[in-house]
Amino acid sequence: MKSNFKFLAFIAFFGILLNSCSSDDDNVSPSLNAPEITGFEYGEGSAHSTEQVAYKGSDIHLEADIYAEAVVSSITLSIHAHDLPLADGEVEWDFFQEFSGSNYQVINPTFHEHVEVPTDIPAGEYHIELVVIDELGNSTEIDGHLEILDYVTISDDHIDTEAVRGTDFHAEFVINALNGIHNITVDIHAHDLPVGAGEVEWDEEIVFSEGYHGLTEVEFHEHIDVPVTAPEGEYHMVFTVEDEDGNTKEHHAHIDVTAP
Template sequence: MKTNIKTNIMKSNFKFLAIIAFFGILLNSCSSDDDSESSSLNAPEITGFEYGEGSVHSTDQVAFKGSDIHLEAEINAEAVVSSITLSIHAHDLTLADGEVEWDFFQEYKDASYLVINPTFHEHVDVPTDIPAGEYHIELTVIDELGNSTEIEGHLEILDHITLSDYSVDTTAAKGADFHAEFMISALNGIHNITVDIHAHDLPVGDGEIEWDEEIVFSEGYHDLTDVEFHEHIDVPATAPAGEYHVTFTVEDEDGNTKSYETHIDITAS
């Protein structure tokens, strides 16, 4: 009798262990299937990546200093997106006076992006004090499984106004004039050109008058997009001799400006 009871208990235990083993195998199989399914998901795909001047949603891959860049892309993601990063930088551009390098980096984690198949759409401001030239642009998408995809291209950043080929006299005599010329390229057309001339703390002698003048030129330049500025500017006979600061400022029809600064020595004769 005891033998039968013991045998029944052993059979029950065996059945119980078998059931546990079965469910363990089943759960492990489901887990393996889930892992296999997750690992088989493809990395995100970036399509329709476009960028350009922000004000008109251009796709010409050109932007202007002081404006903004429009960027857009479709992201096909089988797993939820965890982050989108954008990088914009240049290589070995020459810095002019007052300019700084621009190395833009931003990670986007807006709720609208942390989904399956989001549309990326952003506007990035372009600083005014960076060098014009070619910039490298990279868009990277990472999903929750760690899959990563990157797309890249190049962006040309331009000035609305470009000044070049300067030729300005460095000395001039009182009562004479000085010559100034340079090339102007203004995308939106020239509104006017202002020449500001002044000195700092020059002693004013008998019969002399401090020379602080702003001269505006528009005739022969207004509304043109490419022209040579060529003028002879009179120096008053009453101006104190010494060093003067001269600033040429070109303003276009949209209010954008570009300046060139130099110095001139005014002599007594």
């Protein structure tokens, strides 16, 4: 009798143990997958372009669809370049921003932002990376490359570095202007040159538009007169191209003016 009782008690205990384990398994949530990023696109902001090109002084349009089984905790965006040469007045651009607003801390958000592009950074190729992290710590990233360009570029310059007063000097370079050229200004001036008898300080600004206005690609080719009364010495020249939207590009040069 006692043996039967012990056997029945063991069976009952084993049954309760199995049921308890089964109940515990039912209460454990299955692991959730990391977020997925699809449709990641970016480009010129004003046109919502997807050509992966943006312009200095403008903005970048960025958009992506995010599928997340758990609530998104944060979205981070980084943009940086690798060893781009810096011209005078330019600085490196290393952009990083975390987006964690209520519109993103949800299931399946759509990422849509516009990022301003500084005017004083080097043009060239930049690496762009988007990282999504959910509230369970799962993360996913996607990356690509973005070309940062100038609205106006000046290249292939050939500008005289010496001139005799009373003659002229030659200046030429190639201009590319996405929005068309409005005008080209040449500012010529010196710094504290002594003015002798019969001489007059040479500080001149010349505006060129005829033959250039409205064109998107052209060779600037001009001969500029040097006054016979200009003091001898080094002059600083600033060639400024302005496009039809008011964007500008400067090119600096120097010229030594000598007596005949």
